[in-house]
Structure formats: C-alpha cells, structure tokens
Amino acid sequence: MTADTPLEREEVPFWFDPLCPWAWITSRWLREVEQVRPVRADWRIMSLAYLNLEQREGKGLSEDYRALMERAWGPVRVCAAAVEHAGPQVLGGLYTAIGLRLHNQRRRDDPAVLPEALADVGLSASLAAAAASTEFDQQIKRSHHEAFDEVGLDVGTPVLRIRGTALFGPVITPAPRGESAGRLWDGLALIAETDGFFELKRTRTRKASFE
Numbered sequence: 001m002t003a004d005t006p007l008e009r010e011e012v013p014f015w016f017d018p019l020c021p022w023a024w025i026t027s028r029w030l031r032e033v034e035q036v037r038p039v040r041a042d043w044r045i046m047s048l049a050y051l052n053l054e055q056r057e058g059k060g061l062s063e064d065y066r067a068l069m070e071r072a073w074g075p076v077r078v079c080a081a082a083v084e085h086a087g088p089q090v091l092g093g094l095y096t097a098i099g100l101r102l103h104n105q106r107r108r109d110d111p112a113v114l115p116e117a118l119a120d121v122g123l124s125a126s127l128a129a130a131a132a133s134t135e136f137d138q139q140i141k142r143s144h145h146e147a148f149d150e151v152g153l154d155v156g157t158p159v160l161r162i163r164g165t166a167l168f169g170p171v172i173t174p175a176p177r178g179e180s181a182g183r184l185w186d187g188l189a190l191i192a193e194t195d196g197f198f199e200l201k202r203t204r205t206r207k208a209s210f211e
Contacts, residue, residue: 032181074131081130
C-alpha cells in the first residue's frame with residue numbers, strides 16, 4: 001500500500017428515528033467523522049413509536065408523550081417507503097432533508113416537511129402519504145430489531161454498531177466538528193472493542209443544540 005492508496009472505509013450502521021433531536025445531533029457528528037476518519041455511515045431506521053408504545057407497552061408515558069409517539073410513526077414510515085421505492089442508499093440524504101426541517105428549522109408541526117424532503121432527494125411527494133399507512137411497518141420493525149435485539153429495550157436512539165458491538169449513543173450536544181469529532185470516534189471504537197463494557201453516562205444538563 002502506498003501513501004496514495006485510499007483507505008478502506010469502515011461501515012458503521014446507525015439506527016435513527018427522524019423525530020429524535022439527539023439522534024439528529026449524533027448523526028451530524030458521524031457526518032463529521034466521515035471527513036476525518038476512514039468511516040462510512042450505513043443509515044438504518046428504527047421506530048420510537050414501536051419501542052415505546054408496543055415493545056414497552058406505553059408504560060410510564062404521559063398523555064403528551066404518548067401523542068408525540070403516535071405522530072412519530074409518520075416520518076419513519078416515509079423513510080421506509082422511500083427505501084422501498086429507491087433503495088437504502090436514499091436514506092442518508094432523506095434523513096438530512098427531514099432533519100434540517102424538523103430540528104434546525106423547528107418545523108415539527110408543518111405538513112410540508114415530508115413532501116419537501118422527498119423532493120430534495122428526487123422522490124415523488126406522493127410518498128408522503130405513507131405517513132398515515134401501515135404498509136411499511138413490518139419493514140420498519142425488521143430494521144428496528146436488527147439493533148434492539150442486541151442493544152436491549154432500556155435505551156433509545158441513536159444506536160450504532162461499531163466493530164461488531166451495538167451501542168446506544170453517543171448523546172452529545174452540540175456535535176463535535178473536525179478532529180474533535182474524530183477523537184470522539186477513536187474513543188468509542190476503543191470502548192466497542194472492550195469485552196464486557198456496558199454503560200457510561202452522566203445527567204444531561206444542556207438542551208439539544210443544532211448549531
């Protein structure tokens with residue numbers, strides 16, 4: 001191998017629900033990591049609605065959060081419809097298009113978000129109708145189980161699989177940039193390779209920042 005030989009990129013499965021602000025921030029960090037380490041994100045969907053309302057049977061949810069979870073089906077169903085229509089390679093761009101509108105632009109209640117995001121990646125706005133359909137729910141659940149059968153039900157999103165180990169997180173705000181993003185990746189890779197590692201956490205004291 002010469003100095004000019006490109007490094008083989010490590011695939012990193014990343015499970016997200018488009019509605020989650022913390023997963024969104026982590027996804028932007030992973031985009032930064034792609035620029036400074038030989039890493040490539042493999043975007044996959046999970047469902048907070050399925051996790052909280054079905055797998056956890058809605059236990060302990062307030063009425064407001066339960067209503068939010070019911071609405072959470074919409075964006076992830078549209079992602080599943082897009083994958084069915086155009087293949088999994090569409091997910092990265094579609095997630096970015098949805099996330100920018102939901103989180104950075106704070107348009108969570110705007111019905112135009114999903115049709116606009118679909119148009120951004122060259123897909124028909126008609127796929128937004130999938131938000132109200134159960135047609136793709138089994139595909140969502142299959143993808144969801146790929147992560148949560150391994151990582152467990154006491155976590156949420158994001159979930160990454162790093163070198164064969166599924167981990168919840170990192171939960172960060174704001175997203176580190178440049179070499180700072182790379183150093184965080186290096187630390188997580190070491191953790192993932194440590195047999196028997198399960199948990200590292202502290203109480204969040206900041207609101208999500210999308211800057």
